[in-house]
Amino acid sequence: MKIGIQGIPGSFHHQVALNYFGHETEVSPYRTFEEVANALSSGKDDFAVMAIENSIAGAILPNYELIDRYGLFVFAEYYLPISHNLMALQGQVIEEIKEVRSHPMAILQCKKFFQQYPTITLTDDLDTASVAKRIADEKITGVAAIASTTAAEIYKLEILASDIQTVKDNFTRFIILQKDFPVQNKASQKASLKIIISNEKGSLAKLLTLLSDFDINLTKIQSIPVIEKPWNYAFFIDAEFESYEKYKLALKAIEEQGGEVRIFGEYKKGVK
Numbered sequence: 242m243k244i245g246i247q248g249i250p251g252s253f254h255h256q257v258a259l260n261y262f263g264h265e266t267e268v269s270p271y272r273t274f275e276e277v278a279n280a281l282s283s284g285k286d287d288f289a290v291m292a293i294e295n296s297i298a299g300a301i302l303p304n305y306e307l308i309d310r311y312g313l314f315v316f317a318e319y320y321l322p323i324s325h326n327l328m329a330l331q332g333q334v335i336e337e338i339k340e341v342r343s344h345p346m347a348i349l350q351c352k353k354f355f356q357q358y359p360t361i362t363l364t365d366d367l368d369t370a371s372v373a374k375r376i377a378d379e380k381i382t383g384v385a386a387i388a389s390t391t392a393a394e395i396y397k398l399e400i401l402a403s404d405i406q407t408v409k410d411n412f413t414r415f416i417i418l419q420k421d422f423p424v425q426n427k428a429s430q431k432a433s434l435k436i437i438i439s440n441e442k443g444s445l446a447k448l449l450t451l452l453s454d455f456d457i458n459l460t461k462i463q464s465i466p467v468i469e470k471p472w473n474y475a476f477f478i479d480a481e482f483e484s485y486e487k488y489k490l491a492l493k494a495i496e497e498q499g500g501e502v503r504i505f506g507e508y509k510k511g512v513k
């Protein structure tokens with residue numbers, strides 16, 4: 242079984258792939274989320290792991306669009322606690338660091354820490370671990386990475402500051418993706434949906450009321466432009482429910498009112 246991820250060993254995606262599928266799993270590393278989606282949809286991998294939102298930095302909007310465009314499905318969700326550490330070559334001290342490079346989501350999660358170091362430039366890069374590896378391989382001085390303690394161990398970098406994310410309790414929600422629609426499971430307690438409603442007064446209010454009337458709890462709602470129709474929006478929704486039957490009735494009612502529904506996946510709630 243092959244699992245596609247963005248990143249290399251020591252990245253948070255790598256950790257989730259091993260935690261979820263077991264330590265013997267074969268992981269296919271890619272540089273970008275687009276490459277991950279492409280490899281899954283062309284059948285090169287069996288599953289993919291994709292970060293979708295973080296408790297400090299918010300949603301990774303482009304990933305919703307990728308799932309939609311490549312026609313992928315959500316098989317499960319997984320929450321990983323994230324601790325970020327500043328690391329550089331052995332012997333470097335923080336005063337020597339001029340630039341910090343990392344994944345843009347990791348940088349966003351640590352913005353507050355760097356307010357005390359206004360001379361340090363923060364630069365978006367590939368995944369957290371790739372930067373750590375590059376610093377080690379090319380013996381780059383004056384540059385530090387933000388990454389996990391596992392990355393520091395693998396690439397033998399020194400940790401200059403630990404737990405530098407803005408709040409200690411920091412979680413990223415990952416989704417496990419597959420190419421085909423998973424077998425319907427009535428034990429599902431959560432669904433990821435795309436709903437398109439007409440662009441007229443009150444239509445979103447009506448949709449939200451309908452969901453509430455069917456006892457559906459929204460954990461996320463995100464509007465995404467419908468690119469073929471400028472200024473029209475689709476809503477990406479994560480919804481939790483206790484009754485699968487009632488949830489199905491809600492979807493039917495939305496369609497009866499003229500809404501378009503695409504189910505990205507129905508799955509069990511991940512452990513937070």
Ligand SMILES: O=C(O)C(=O)C[C@]1(C(=O)O)C=C[C@@H](O)C=C1
Pocket residue numbers: 247248251252253254255292295301323344346347367368369370413
């Ligand atoms: O760069 C990594 O190590 C990743 O796995 C990416 C990623 C992300 O996409 O959000 C994963 C978890 C953290 O939120 C920071 C970065």
